[in-house]
Amino acid sequence: MTAGGEAIRAVTVFCGAAPGGGAGYTRAADQLGRAVAEAGLDLVYGGAAVGLMGTVADAALRAGGTVTGVLPRSMLRHEIAHPGLTELRLVPDMHARKALMAELGDAFITLPGGLGTAEEFFEVLTWSQLGLHGKPCVLLDTDGYYHPLIAFLDHAVREGFVAPGDVARLLVCRRPDEVIAALHAAVPHG
Numbered sequence: 366m367t368a369g370g371e372a373i374r375a376v377t378v379f380c381g382a383a384p385g386g387g388a389g390y391t392r393a394a395d396q397l398g399r400a401v402a403e404a405g406l407d408l409v410y411g412g413a414a415v416g417l418m419g420t421v422a423d424a425a426l427r428a429g430g431t432v433t434g435v436l437p438r439s440m441l442r443h444e445i446a447h448p449g450l451t452e453l454r455l456v457p458d459m460h461a462r463k464a465l466m467a468e469l470g471d472a473f474i475t476l477p478g479g480l481g482t483a484e485e486f487f488e489v490l491t492w493s494q495l496g497l498h499g500k501p502c503v504l505l506d507t508d509g510y511y512h513p514l515i516a517f518l519d520h521a522v523r524e525g526f527v528a529p530g531d532v533a534r535l536l537v538c539r540r541p542d543e544v545i546a547a548l549h550a551a552v553p554h555g
């Protein structure tokens with residue numbers, strides 16, 4: 366993994382394999398996928414055709430973007446592989462998936478999602494805390510979905526388990542159209 370601080374050419378997006386309960390989540394995934402492609406950035410994601418994952422990929426492809434999916438072979442049956450991707454990288458297992466997704470992206474964006482999304486989010490955030498990468502991490506707090514998570518992180522800082530700087534590095538955006546600007550502000554020469 367690179368140290369970060371380099372030009373952002375590809376972003377890795379973590380998001381739900383489900384669409385979630387509100388139309389706002391699908392709308393945000395659609396807007397983000399389009400914004401990524403229109404900014405000329407490649408999209409890296411989990412490779413599925415379902416849920417917010419499918420929505421973000423569809424939107425980027427429709428806008429003429431390059432989309433790489435990373436899917437474990439064992440998941441092909443559970444998460445239908447997106448048939449229209451620029452490239453589908455089949456990997457042996459979940460660990461290989463996360464490693465490749467982390468390597469291919471120059472920044473990480475987390476949209477609403479479930480346990481898998483939370484796990485991916487916390488992994489790149491903890492790797493940032495450990496100095497294993499310096500890539501920007503964005504949390505897209507659509508319709509306040511992540512308010513409880515942000516409250517938990519603040520609680521963990523207050524209780525002395527997390528250093529304030531480690532949470533402060535996290536970029537929280539409310540709307541998809543703020544994300545690209547936040548990335549460029551974090552990596553000015555990117």
Ligand code: AMP
Nearest residue numbers: 380381382383411459478479480481482
């Ligand atoms: P979810 O947020 O639970 O809908 O999951 C979103 C994506 O994360 C799906 O593609 C899951 O297969 C994936 N995922 C779940 N757990 C893991 C894991 N331990 N490592 C890598 N990907 C995972």
